[in-house]
Amino acid sequence: xxxxxxxxxxxxxxxxxxxxxxxxxxxxxxxxxxxxxxxxxxxxxxxxxxxxxxxxxxxxxxxxxxxxxxxxxxxxxxxxxxxxxxxxxxxxxxxxxxxxxxxxxxxxxxxxxxxxxxxxxxxxxxxxxxxxxxxxxxxxxxxxxxxxxxxxxxxxxxxxxxxxxxxxxxxxxxxxxxxxxxxxxxxxxxxxxxxxxxxxxxxxxxxxxxxxxxxxxxxxxxxxxxxxxxxxxxxxxxxxxxxxxxxxxxxxxxxxxxxxxxxxxxxxxxxxxxxxxxxxxxxxxxxxxxxxxxxxxxxx
Numbered sequence: 045x046x047x048x049x050x051x052x053x054x055x056x057x058x059x060x061x062x063x064x065x066x067x068x069x070x071x072x073x074x075x076x077x078x079x080x081x082x083x084x085x086x087x088x089x090x091x092x093x094x095x096x097x098x099x100x101x102x103x104x105x106x107x108x109x110x111x112x113x114x115x116x117x118x119x120x121x122x123x124x125x126x127x128x129x130x131x132x133x134x135x136x137x138x139x140x141x142x143x144x145x146x147x148x149x150x151x152x153x154x155x156x157x158x159x160x161x162x163x164x165x166x167x168x169x170x171x172x173x174x175x176x177x178x179x180x181x182x183x184x185x186x187x188x189x190x191x192x193x194x195x196x197x198x199x200x201x202x203x204x205x206x207x208x209x210x211x212x213x214x215x216x217x218x219x220x221x222x223x224x225x226x227x228x229x230x231x232x233x234x235x236x237x238x239x240x241x242x243x244x245x246x247x248x249x250x251x252x253x254x255x256x257x258x259x260x261x262x263x264x265x266x267x268x269x270x271x272x273x274x275x276x277x278x279x280x281x282x283x284x285x286x287x288x289x290x291x292x293x294x295x296x297x298x299x300x301x302x303x304x305x306x307x308x309x310x311x312x313x314x315x316x317x318x319x320x321x322x323x324x325x326x327x328x329x330x331x332x333x334x335x336x337x338x339x340x341x342x343x344x
Contacts, residue, residue: 045070045074045344046343046344047068047069047070047340047341047342047344048068048070048072048339048340048341048343049067049068049069049070049071049266049339049340049341049342050066050067050117050128050336050338050339051064051065051066051067051088051336051338051339052064052065052067052124052127052128052334052335052336052337053334053335053337054066054120054121054123054124054275054312054332054333054334055120055123055187055275055277055304055312055313055314055332056164056275056309056310056311056312056313056329056332056333056334056335057163057164057178057273057333057335058164058335058338059312059335059337060132060309060334061084061156061208061310061311061312062120062145062274062305062310062312062333062334062335063089063120063273063274063275063276063305063310063312064084064088064089064094064337065088065089065090065091065120065121065124065125065334065337066086066088066090066091066092066280067091067094067125067128068082068091068092068093068342069128069132070094070252071093071094071095071107071269072096072342074093074116074344076114078108078206078344079091079093079107079114080109080113080114082109082342083109083110083111084111084188085172085248087111087205087275088111089107089110089120089270089273089274090108090110090115090118090120090121090122090126090216091108091109092106092108092109092125093106093107093108093109094106094125094129094304095107095111095150097144097165098146099144099146099151099282101144102143102144102145103129103145103253104125104129104143104145104146104149104251105146106121106122106125106145106146106147107148108121108147108272108280109150109267110146110265110268111268111269111270112267112268112269112270113147113268114148115268115271116147116149116211116212117148117149117172117173117210117211117212117278118212118213118276118277118278119169119275119276119277119278119279119280119281119314119330120275120276120277120332122145122147122152122154122167122169122277123167123168123169123277123330123331123332124334125165126143126145126154126156126169126335127156127158127165127166127167127334128334128336129143129159130143130156130271131158131165131336135159135172136158136161136162137158137159137160137340138158138160139157139158139160140156140157140158141155141158142154142155143156143342145169148213149172149173150172150173150274151172151175152169152170152172153169153170154167154168154169154170155167155168155169158325162237163335164333164334164335165333165334165335166331166333166334167313167331167332167334168256168317168329168330168331169204169326169329169330169331170327171210171281171284171329171330172211173210173211173283174210174285174324174325174328175208175209175210175281175282175283175284175286175288175309175325175328176208176210176285177206177207177208177285177286178207178208178209178213179220180207180213180239181239182205182206182207182215182238182239182240183238183239183240183341184198184205185239185245186238186239186240187205187215187217187238187245187296187331188260189231189234190230190231190234190235190238190245191217191228191229191230191231191245191247192227192228192229192230192231192242193219193224193227193228193240195222197219197224198217198218198219198220198221198248199218199219199220199288200218200220200221200249201250201290202290202292203218203286203290203291204218204290205217205218206286207240208282208283208285208286209282210281210282210284210285211277211278211281212244212276212277212278212281212282213243214244214245214246214279214280214282214283215243215244215246215264216246216249216283216286217244217245217246218247218248218249218250218284218290218342219247220249221249221250221251222249222251222252222253222260225247225248225249225260225261225262225279225307226307228247229263230245230263230271230272232264232266232271235264235266236267237265239264241266241267242267243262243267244263244265244267244268244270244279245263245264245265246261246262246275246276246279246282247261247262247263247264247267248260248261248262248282248283248302249261251304252301252303252306253303253311254301254303254313255313256287256301256313257301257302257303258300258301258302259283259287259300259302259303259315260302260303260304260306261276261280261283261302261303261304262307263276263277263279263304263336264296265344267287271308272308273304273313274304274305274307274308274310274311274312275305275310275312275332276304276314277330277332278316280314280316280330281328281330283302283316284316284318284325284328285325287300287318288318288320288324293318295321295322296319296320297317297318297319297320297322298318298319298320299315299316299317300315300316300317300318301313301314301315301316302316312332313332313333314330314332314333315330315332316328316329316330317329317330323339
């Protein structure tokens, strides 16, 4: 059976930037083992397999695989798949629509805007789960050694080393500034040997190369078979809790842009919107652009 697929660059409006994603449209009937093998064949940060939704009111069901394992939720597959499915259904129409994608974390509501010009389109999704801080003791020096930086360079203002999850857990590592972020040389062996080794590292600092960015980030995930990721929506989802906590966000709406992938030569722009209340985050959503760069058929 031949199965259609497309490759999208996600969290960017430009081809050959952002985070590439493979979308396999005819995922029904594939075993978990076969989907994992196909994800390994593409060898991108994630490959998403589209299946019929269990709820007829929903758009589709998604299975998300990295080269190493399946994920219950991920940001750039959600944005990329939402755009891909809308384009596949509506072609070059200029339209705004809402879709619901079934992921293992639960139903994810997405808003999609198609421009109709054949270029990049935009999608954003509501976080299916608000970020929560995890109770985990971390060795500051061990984390610094794995990043090949000084322990004194970890932390800025009120931000401290911490662990958070909004469906996928991350060790959030705030560093002093852009120069420290650029100097990181990630040692996967040291990271895996540390207490943090079962999770991915999301390193961030204030500001960005892009003057519109409020934060600059890098992500390393040896546990997922990813040496470095150019854009990680699930990490930004987790980070939303850290931003609200450490920056003591006032109640109201806060719009932020996080840049990632700069050091890889694949700059990405991840848009985060937080509705903060007196007791925590009331609602949050993540969005970005996606643009198709390739399409074809899998002969399986």
